[in-house]
Amino acid sequence: MLTRLCLVCLLAVISPVLTQNWQARPDECGRKHAGISTQIVGGEPAEEYAWPWQVAMLENGEHICGASLIDPWWIITAAHCVDPCYLCTPHVFEFRVGSISLTSKTDVTQVRRASRIFTHPEYDLLDDEEDDHDIALFRMSQPFNLTHDYRVNTVCLPTEDMDDEFGAEKVATVTGWGTLQSGKSDFPDTMYQVNVPIYDQEQCNKSLNGEITDNMLCAGLPEGGGDACQGDSGGPLVALGEGNSDQYYLVGIVSWGEGCGDADSPGVYTRVTRFEDWILPIFNNNYTLDSYVPCVCPEYMSAAVIAGLTSLSILLAVSLGFNTALTIMWKKKSKKGVQDGGKGDIGHAMTDTEGT
Numbered sequence: 123m124l125t126r127l128c129l130v131c132l133l134a135v136i137s138p139v140l141t142q143n144w145q146a147r148p149d150e151c152g153r154k155h156a157g158i159s160t161q162i163v164g165g166e167p168a169e170e171y172a173w174p175w176q177v178a179m180l181e182n183g184e185h186i187c188g189a190s191l192i193d194p195w196w197i198i199t200a201a202h203c204v205d206p207c208y209l210c211t212p213h214v215f216e217f218r219v220g221s222i223s224l225t226s227k228t229d230v231t232q233v234r235r236a237s238r239i240f241t242h243p244e245y246d247l248l249d250d251e252e253d254d255h256d257i258a259l260f261r262m263s264q265p266f267n268l269t270h271d272y273r274v275n276t277v278c279l280p281t282e283d284m285d286d287e288f289g290a291e292k293v294a295t296v297t298g299w300g301t302l303q304s305g306k307s308d309f310p311d312t313m314y315q316v317n318v319p320i321y322d323q324e325q326c327n328k329s330l331n332g333e334i335t336d337n338m339l340c341a342g343l344p345e346g347g348g349d350a351c352q353g354d355s356g357g358p359l360v361a362l363g364e365g366n367s368d369q370y371y372l373v374g375i376v377s378w379g380e381g382c383g384d385a386d387s388p389g390v391y392t393r394v395t396r397f398e399d400w401i402l403p404i405f406n407n408n409y410t411l412d413s414y415v416p417c418v419c420p421e422y423m424s425a426a427v428i429a430g431l432t433s434l435s436i437l438l439a440v441s442l443g444f445n446t447a448l449t450i451m452w453k454k455k456s457k458k459g460v461q462d463g464g465k466g467d468i469g470h471a472m473t474d475t476e477g478t
């Protein structure tokens with residue numbers, strides 16, 4: 123409970139310097155394992171190893187969202203997948219790659235814990251109605267092992283100037299373990315895939331009552347059918363690059379929708395091409411304080427504050443009483459005995475757990 127009280131989190135640790143380019147592995151990203159069928163009919167179960175960057179995001183051991191592997195150290199997902207209560211405790215989030223099954227393993231299945239969370243500073247974590255800038259990055263405490271045969275691989279990140287490449291009618295594919303029907307809450311064990319053409323932006327804005335911003339894109343069939351749904355959130359919408367490219371790009375991140383698969387109600391995705399300027403400095407370890415969101419936990423705040431203040435005042439009263447009695451005894455002893463206040467826990471909650 124105490125770690126949830128982390129209201130002001132100080133950037134206490136200077137991380138090791140690493141520099142990285144926008145594309146972590148430009149020649150290898152987005153490639154698939156040989157022998158996977160590229161034919162997708164409708165919404166259907168995916169073949170094993172078909173989407174080597176698809177990640178299952180777990181919170182306290184439970185599947186909550188999808189995500190994508192963009193670097194051995196980094197996972198990208200939607201900001202709305204991040205419960206603000208856990209911003210100070212990134213290790214409650216785990217990421218699993220290397221299987222189409224949520225429960226069974228292959229010989230390349232791997233799970234890693236997060237050590238740092240970056241949600242977009244303009245995404246309002248406390249407002250459920252807010253959908254703009256729905257993007258988050260997680261740094262792992264250990265890197266994923268990518269395989270040379272692309273059974274586990276990164277997906278390519280599109281640059282800002284590639285926006286036109288992924289315009290209206292380009293066919294993209296969305297994958298994940300989301301519910302197969304709107305309103306259902308049980309996730310299938312097997313990953314599903316569905317092809318969805320990218321929508322015209324203006325048409326999409328009309329279909330969704332003018333709620334679409336430049337940071338979003340829509341994809342779906344005008345007649346309905348294939349769509350992402352609850353549990354697919356944060357997962358990838360990918361499309362092949364221009365020409366004869368055999369490399370897939372992360373065009374969108376599953377964000378929101380009105381129902382799932384309804385006619386003239388496409389799914390809405392975070393438009394990844396808009397976030398190059400946000401992702402790059404984080405990759406380059408140029409963490410600024412405004413992209414580092416403090417931990418806030420509205421549901422627990424009032425109760426926690428009251429409990430905290432109560433225990434503090436009891437502690438204070440007790441220690442004052444004790445102090446007077448023990449001053450003489452303590453005077454000649456330990457010099458750091460009085461330093462252990464409650465503050466220590468709060469500061470530590472946000473620190474990097476890497477290498478510990």
Ligand SMILES: *[C@@H]1O[C@H](CO)[C@@H](O)[C@H](O)[C@H]1NC(C)=O
Binds near residue numbers: 267
């Ligand atoms: C993953 O890589 C690490 C070193 O980076 C190695 O120690 C470990 O054995 C590898 N795990 C697997 C399953 O290959």
Ligand SMILES: *[C@@H]1O[C@H](CO)[C@@H](O)[C@H](O)[C@H]1NC(C)=O
Binds near residue numbers: 336
């Ligand atoms: C969508 O429509 C609203 C209302 O007409 C408008 O304010 C907004 O700029 C539009 N969004 C885009 C991306 O054009």
Ligand SMILES: *[C@@H]1O[C@H](CO)[C@@H](O)[C@H](O)[C@H]1NC(C)=O
Binds near residue numbers: 408
């Ligand atoms: C780090 O970010 C700040 C603020 O965005 C910027 O002014 C500065 O030039 C960046 N430094 C490097 C080395 O990129």
